[in-house]
Amino acid sequence: MGKKSKSITRGEFVRLALYSTAGVCVGSMIARGNLKDEPIGDLSHDLENFDWAFIVDTTRCIGCGACVRACGIENRVPDGYFRTWIERYEIDKNENIRVDSPDGGKHSFKQNQMQDKQVVKGFFVPKLCNHCRNSSCTQVCPVGATYHSPDGVVLVDRKHCMGCGYCVQACPYGCRYISYDIGTADKCTFCYHRIHRGLPTACVQACPRRARIYGNLKDPHNPVSAVLHARRYSILKPEMATNPKCYYIGLDLEVI
Amino acid sequence: MKNNSHVKRIFALLIIAGIMFFVIRQLLVPDTFGVLGHYRAASLKDILNLEQIYQSKDVCAQCHDDIYNIHEKDVHYDVQCENCHGPGNIHVANIAAFLKQNHLEPTKSGKYSNEVLKAVPNKLVQMPKEYTLEGCLYCHRKLESRPHDFAQIDPKEHFKALHVTDISIRCVECHSPHEPLYLLDPVSEARIHPAILECEYCHKTRPEKSHKDVKNHPVIFECEDCHTAIVQDFKKREHAFMQCTQCHLYHPENESSGRIYKNGNKQFCLLCHEKKPFKDQHKGPHGLPQIDVSKHLEKMPGIMGKDAQFIQKSKTACLECHYNFIHDSSLIKTLREQKQWAKKVNL
Numbered sequence: 001m002g003k004k005s006k007s008i009t010r011g012e013f014v015r016l017a018l019y020s021t022a023g024v025c026v027g028s029m030i031a032r033g034n035l036k037d038e039p040i041g042d043l044s045h046d047l048e049n050f051d052w053a054f055i056v057d058t059t060r061c062i063g064c065g066a067c068v069r070a071c072g073i074e075n076r077v078p079d080g081y082f083r084t085w086i087e088r089y090e091i092d093k094n095e096n097i098r099v100d101s102p103d104g105g106k107h108s109f110k111q112n113q114m115q116d117k118q119v120v121k122g123f124f125v126p127k128l129c130n131h132c133r134n135s136s137c138t139q140v141c142p143v144g145a146t147y148h149s150p151d152g153v154v155l156v157d158r159k160h161c162m163g164c165g166y167c168v169q170a171c172p173y174g175c176r177y178i179s180y181d182i183g184t185a186d187k188c189t190f191c192y193h194r195i196h197r198g199l200p201t202a203c204v205q206a207c208p209r210r211a212r213i214y215g216n217l218k219d220p221h222n223p224v225s226a227v228l229h230a231r232r233y234s235i236l237k238p239e240m241a242t243n244p245k246c247y248y249i250g251l252d253l254e255v256i
Numbered sequence: 257m258k259n260n261s262h263v264k265r266i267f268a269l270l271i272i273a274g275i276m277f278f279v280i281r282q283l284l285v286p287d288t289f290g291v292l293g294h295y296r297a298a299s300l301k302d303i304l305n306l307e308q309i310y311q312s313k314d315v316c317a318q319c320h321d322d323i324y325n326i327h328e329k330d331v332h333y334d335v336q337c338e339n340c341h342g343p344g345n346i347h348v349a350n351i352a353a354f355l356k357q358n359h360l361e362p363t364k365s366g367k368y369s370n371e372v373l374k375a376v377p378n379k380l381v382q383m384p385k386e387y388t389l390e391g392c393l394y395c396h397r398k399l400e401s402r403p404h405d406f407a408q409i410d411p412k413e414h415f416k417a418l419h420v421t422d423i424s425i426r427c428v429e430c431h432s433p434h435e436p437l438y439l440l441d442p443v444s445e446a447r448i449h450p451a452i453l454e455c456e457y458c459h460k461t462r463p464e465k466s467h468k469d470v471k472n473h474p475v476i477f478e479c480e481d482c483h484t485a486i487v488q489d490f491k492k493r494e495h496a497f498m499q500c501t502q503c504h505l506y507h508p509e510n511e512s513s514g515r516i517y518k519n520g521n522k523q524f525c526l527l528c529h530e531k532k533p534f535k536d537q538h539k540g541p542h543g544l545p546q547i548d549v550s551k552h553l554e555k556m557p558g559i560m561g562k563d564a565q566f567i568q569k570s571k572t573a574c575l576e577c578h579y580n581f582i583h584d585s586s587l588i589k590t591l592r593e594q595k596q597w598a599k600k601v602n603l
Contacts (some may be wrong), residue, residue, distance in 0.1 A: 014269075015258050019288040021273075021276055022355075024280060025276070025279065025283070026281060028280050028283035029283060031283075031284065032283050032284070035295065036287075037286050037287040037297075037298035038298055038301060039298075040288055040291065040292075040297045040298055040300070040301060043301065044291075044292050044297070045302060047300070059403065060403065061403075062402050062403060062406050063399070063401060063402065064394045064395040065334075065394055066335075066339045066394070066395075069339075070310050070336075070338070070339070072310055073310055073342075073343045074308070074309050074310040076309075078330075084453040088401050089401070090400060090401060107390075107394070108393070108394035108395070108397065109397075109399055109401070110397075111399075112399060112400045112401075114400075119401070122399070122400040122401030123401055124401055124402075129338075135284070142290065144294040144295045144296070145295070145296075147293055147294065147295035148293070149300055150292060155299070155300070156301055157295060157296050157299035157302075158302070159296070159299065159302065160286070160295075160299065161297050168408070189303060192303045192304060192306075193303060193304055193305065193306035193307075193308065194308055196304055198307065199308065199312070202310040205310065205312055205336060206310070206336055206338070206339055207334075208334045208335040208336075208339065208395065209334070209406075210334060226589055252446075
């Protein structure tokens with residue numbers, strides 16, 4: 001066998017165990033000192049009046065990238081990561097499909113991808129977190145750092161997240177990333193800080209074509225229900241049974 | 257049992273470990289964890305208290321109301337200021353800090369006078385700008401994937417048509433971004449024409465698709481069908497290669513509702529006819545007539561019998577003289593009197 005390991009007596013073992021327990025206790029106290037929760041007051045009662053939902057109208061999107069830029073500015077998204085991005089789909093006569101999203105569509109699209117072939121159908125699909133009702137990302141979090149808020153938005157607790165990345169792998173839509181500047185998981189929050197101040201989300205505000213609509217499903221006069229009752233809509237990856245709250249108008253079968 | 261001290265010790269250790277577990281758990285789990293669910297409820301507050309960076313055009317309008325008023329009336333009304341000018345919070349914060357530092361007070365209406373605002377150094381005011389050629393092409397580059405009812409250009413073709421030789425120029429050299437002059441696609445034109453306001457005029461039931469979703473809708477009518485005399489006259493003149501709708505546009509929001517809004521103002525004519533350094537100077541009077549506006553207008557007061565300032569400001573300065581390059585103005589008057597178009601569509 002290999003090198004003989006140094007043996008310790010039972011007394012030493014118990015002492016060591018006690019020391020380490022004491023260490024954990026002190027560490028906890030320090031950690032506790034750093035994280036003091038402010039009282040939440042009547043927050044949950046207030047939030048129960050809301051149930052946020054989102055619509056993306058792919059028939060109106062022109063792929064200008066204003067939403068991606070606005071989101072990046074508002075939420076300080078690091079370069080190369082996206083909370084929302086635009087995919088371009090081009091389909092030719094022979095049903096060949098090409099999909100691209102250069103730099104998330106942040107600086108729009110420079111030229112047609114299919115130079116040689118004739119495009120019969122082309123469209124842009126902006127994507128963002130679907131804020132699923134049965135989200136897989138919240139189920140896998142080992143520390144409860146990502147959750148459904150009482151008003152139906154999937155959020156990340158930056159102070160609690162340890163950046164293990166399980167949620168990034170679990171999301172079937174690829175909407176999460178580990179932000180290298182804060183070291184935790186991050187994602188679209190529906191601009192939670194804006195919508196509760198009565199402002200539209202940054203991407204909704206920036207969209208020059210009104211291809212993005214947000215609304216509170218508990219408000220009988222909200223624009224989301226009005227559009228969903230008038231137009232034909234779909235959701236992304238219904239087979240995943242995540243029950244998303246982001247609806248797509250004019251979604252093609254090719255979009256995944 | 258003779259000697260059970262080891263059992264006692266084990267139980268003692270287990271009890272201590274149990275107590276320690278609860279103490280440590282109490283210390284480690286945040287106060288609000290589990291109040292609303294399996295998460296730290298206070299994190300909702302953290303997120304709610306985040307700073308708002310992206311402002312809206314209404315915020316910009318508080319100071320720049322002159323530009324805002326123009327912008328609101330034209331087709332770019334849905335484009336936020338910050339889409340082209342970049343985030344405004346630093347711009348506002350810089351100016352506010354400067355004004356506070358120098359103890360400058362607003363006027364009674366709560367606004368700062370122009371003199372005060374001019375004192376702010378340019379460095380603090382400047383915002384990143386995206387209105388280079390590329391900035392406009394973010395939205396307006398011709399792409400197969402773009403909805404076909406959206407205004408798009410291929411810069412190469414556009415420059416060729418206007419004899420532009422220097423392709424590094426910016427769109428804003430000719431087009432004002434706050435007041436762009438807009439051309440509609442044929443289907444949308446027909447729909448907003450006063451004679452056909454609703455799809456139901458032709459469709460018996462309401463169509464599923466909006467007029468904006470219909471790419472290849474057949475042409476409903478030609479302008480010539482009703483405005484026969486004027487179109488035939490137009491076709492004899494210099495601008496015959498152009499479409500009526502390149503200048504005329506029905507504007508639903510316009511107060512002159514029911515009429516064709518005219519783009520016949522000076523700026524519109526100058527989009528093509530202004531002499532610019534980046535255009536091919538040799539395309540003289542025969543290719544694309546180009547004029548130097550200020551020099552051209554200097555000569556006018558004597559000819560027109562009006563004062564120079566009026567002509568400089570007049571929006572329809574070009575048409576005052578050059579109406580016959582387009583169509584005979586007397587034809588319009590007779591047409592209006594007879595209400596020929598109204599009879600034809602049974603209104």
